[in-house]
Amino acid sequence: MSVIIQELIRNLLTIDMFIAMVIGICGGMVIGILPGLGPSIGCALLIPISYAMEPIAGIAMLMALYTSSIYGGSFTSILLHTPGTPASAATCEDGYALTLQGRSLEAISWSTISSCTGGVISGIVLIMLAPPLAKLAVRFNDPEVFWIAIFGLTIIGSLAGDSIIKGLISGILGIILGCIGMDGAVGALRFTFGIKKLYSGIDQLPVMIGLFSISQVLILCEDIKNANKSLVKKNDKQLSGKFTFNYKEIVNQLGNIFRSSFIGTLIGILPGAGANIGCWVSYNEAKRVSKNPEEFGKGSVSAIVASEAANNAVTGGAFVPLLTMGIPGSPVAAIILSALLLHGLIPGNRLFTQQASITYSIIVAFIISNILMGILAYLIIPYVTKIVFFPISIIAPCIVVLSLLGVYATKLSIFEVWLMLIFGLIAYIMRKVEIPPAPLILGLILGPMAEDAYIRTLTLAKGQHILKYFISRPICIILMVLVILGLFFPLLVKVFMKKGKTKAIND
Amino acid sequence: MLLAGFVYKQSFIISVEVSAYFPRLAAIALFSLSFLLTANVIVRSIKEAKDDKDTRYKGMKEVIFAISSWIAILIYILLFKFLGFFPASTLFLISSMIALGQRNWRLIASIVIGIQAILYVVFVSILHTRL
Numbered sequence: 001m002s003v004i005i006q007e008l009i010r011n012l013l014t015i016d017m018f019i020a021m022v023i024g025i026c027g028g029m030v031i032g033i034l035p036g037l038g039p040s041i042g043c044a045l046l047i048p049i050s051y052a053m054e055p056i057a058g059i060a061m062l063m064a065l066y067t068s069s070i071y072g073g074s075f076t077s078i079l080l081h082t083p084g085t086p087a088s089a090a091t092c093e094d095g096y097a098l099t100l101q102g103r104s105l106e107a108i109s110w111s112t113i114s115s116c117t118g119g120v121i122s123g124i125v126l127i128m129l130a131p132p133l134a135k136l137a138v139r140f141n142d143p144e145v146f147w148i149a150i151f152g153l154t155i156i157g158s159l160a161g162d163s164i165i166k167g168l169i170s171g172i173l174g175i176i177l178g179c180i181g182m183d184g185a186v187g188a189l190r191f192t193f194g195i196k197k198l199y200s201g202i203d204q205l206p207v208m209i210g211l212f213s214i215s216q217v218l219i220l221c222e223d224i225k226n227a228n229k230s231l232v233k234k235n236d237k238q239l240s241g242k243f244t245f246n247y248k249e250i251v252n253q254l255g256n257i258f259r260s261s262f263i264g265t266l267i268g269i270l271p272g273a274g275a276n277i278g279c280w281v282s283y284n285e286a287k288r289v290s291k292n293p294e295e296f297g298k299g300s301v302s303a304i305v306a307s308e309a310a311n312n313a314v315t316g317g318a319f320v321p322l323l324t325m326g327i328p329g330s331p332v333a334a335i336i337l338s339a340l341l342l343h344g345l346i347p348g349n350r351l352f353t354q355q356a357s358i359t360y361s362i363i364v365a366f367i368i369s370n371i372l373m374g375i376l377a378y379l380i381i382p383y384v385t386k387i388v389f390f391p392i393s394i395i396a397p398c399i400v401v402l403s404l405l406g407v408y409a410t411k412l413s414i415f416e417v418w419l420m421l422i423f424g425l426i427a428y429i430m431r432k433v434e435i436p437p438a439p440l441i442l443g444l445i446l447g448p449m450a451e452d453a454y455i456r457t458l459t460l461a462k463g464q465h466i467l468k469y470f471i472s473r474p475i476c477i478i479l480m481v482l483v484i485l486g487l488f489f490p491l492l493v494k495v496f497m498k499k500g501k502t503k504a505i506n507d
Numbered sequence: 508m509l510l511a512g513f514v515y516k517q518s519f520i521i522s523v524e525v526s527a528y529f530p531r532l533a534a535i536a537l538f539s540l541s542f543l544l545t546a547n548v549i550v551r552s553i554k555e556a557k558d559d560k561d562t563r564y565k566g567m568k569e570v571i572f573a574i575s576s577w578i579a580i581l582i583y584i585l586l587f588k589f590l591g592f593f594p595a596s597t598l599f600l601i602s603s604m605i606a607l608g609q610r611n612w613r614l615i616a617s618i619v620i621g622i623q624a625i626l627y628v629v630f631v632s633i634l635h636t637r638l
Binding site (some may be wrong): 030034045165166168169173175176179183185186187188189190191214217218219221222224225227228234244269325327391392394396398400401402404405408409412414417420421424425428432447451454455 | 510516517518521523525526527529530533534536537540541543544547566569570572573575576577579580581583584587589592596597599600603604606607608609614618622626629630633634636637638
């Protein structure tokens with residue numbers, strides 16, 4: 001053990017390592033801020049550079065880029081209602097609401113501290129529990145994935161705001177959109193109407209950018225007379241660029257941070273789940289246990305803390321199946337796997353035994369880069385938050401240009417850009433009739449996942465009744481209970497709140 | 508409800524029966540929820556009419572401005588298709604900033620040049636994206 005610690009200190013305290021982490025963090029933040037670009041693109045670009053470096057520095061740089069790009073997405077999410085990455089979509093509503101209240105500095109500061117803590121906690125879990133957690137990951141098969149997807153869909157209830165019916169309609173629209181294209185299990189074409197571009201289905205990126213960014217631009221352009229004014233009035237607190245945390249608030253949010261970090265880490269371990277789901281599950285749990293659930297969606301710090309801690313914790317969790325079994329749970333993990341193989345690091349038991357010093361150096365470097373990310377972020381936050389003082393006449397066109405380029409750059413296809421525009425209009429109409437757009441994204445991600453997993457489960461059940469088959473799997477039973485709780489909990493909360501209000505009026 | 512009916516009808520065209528179950532289920536759920544919502548709205552409108560409340564939508568001017576902005580973005584995408592990203596973005600940024608009331612020419616010029624420069628460096632030089 002002491003030998004490993006000595007090797008760790010020797011490997012990590014080098015200038016190369018520091019430079020590698022800084023490059024990864026800065027690159028990741030830029031990629032996260034620009035809508036449309038994701039950590040996959042950044043990692044793919046840096047692989048040749050990482051190959052020229054020492055293995056530890058090279059892999060640490062890629063992991064630093066992954067975690068900081070997830071964090072960087074929160075900047076535009078909070079300041080401009082434009083999620084930089086799909087993982088930041090959950091932060092959008094509450095973050096932007098806080099911006100409009102003149103509290104963008106506070107929102108980003110909380111996002112920073114949650115992201116850093118989430119990443120650090122997942123790194124610690126990775127060090128201590130990687131092999132046993134890997135065994136858990138192996139037990140997750142299609143039946144469990146189906147119930148995870150259904151559990152994710154029950155979150156729609158909590159995202160629905162005041163009208164659960166409208167939220168469910170939005171979610172089901174997302175599920176129907178997810179049915180477009182080639183069916184995942186059998187390969188049958190559905191709802192393509194002869195359009196070849198639809199054969200591979202509707203990508204979530206143009207839908208997300210359209211739903212959040214373009215619709216927001218349309219809402220900003222409604223009030224043309226005041227378009228030369230800024231989003232928020234200048235206030236001394238924002239202009240100073242300094243935010244001081246209230247000690248009591250930090251203590252209040254500690255439970256939320258730890259819970260969300262563990263949720264994110266667990267979801268990151270599951271191949272295929274990813275940060276896109278982790279942030280929503282964590283958001284839902286934070287709302288469920290909050291004393292003020294009605295604040296969620298209207299500028300709740302707890303919402304931002306929950307989603308940001310979870311989406312960064314997912315990055316550490318994703319390395320558990322990757323390092324222990326060589327199973328990449330996401331496109332980014334697949335790219336990092338190729339980097340590991342290029343450096344001669346073969347995932348498996350050997351990484352944690354014979355090459356333990358290298359592996360633990362990489363994981364500790366991941367933890368350090370999360371802390372370094374927070375330090376670097378605090379240097380740039382005072383400048384970045386001043387974007388909100390620009391007039392809408394500058395911000396709105398810039399959002400459109402960035403969104404268009406981000407969507408176009410991923411597939412070099414104008415079809416995706418048209419989709420973005422169409423969904424922008426659809427989301428604008430939805431927001432006008434008070435149908436929340438967020439459940440639509442959730443339906444689009446989770447609908448196909450649930451359907452494919454269900455059809456494959458039918459094959460695995462081999463003629464057995466499907467319910468009997470689910471009940472024969474212990475993890476499925478736990479997930480089914482969570483689904484039932486998730487379905488009925490928002491209704492129970494509404495009933496209790498109504499009773500409470502009636503009692504207050506009578507008193 | 509119309510969309511739900513359309514999706515349900517289209518599900519019978521799907522070649523493999525098992526692939527049609529999920530969209531059919533979703534269509535039925537959508538129809539039921541839309542029916543509930545419509546009924547809810549009708550009941551509420553009748554209540555508000557009885558209370559002599561003015562239920563007409565008052566924000567038509569704002570919607571027209573928003574739709575005009577949407578059409579401007581549509582034109583921008585068409586220009587992008589024929590002229591390329593940088594010429595189309597320059598035209599779009601300048602015209603939309605002016606349309607939204609910005610008159611500070613130095614600010615407009617510096618934003619247009621600045622943004623284009625950053626995007627050129629990131630997307631063209633580093634990512635080799637063909638624009």
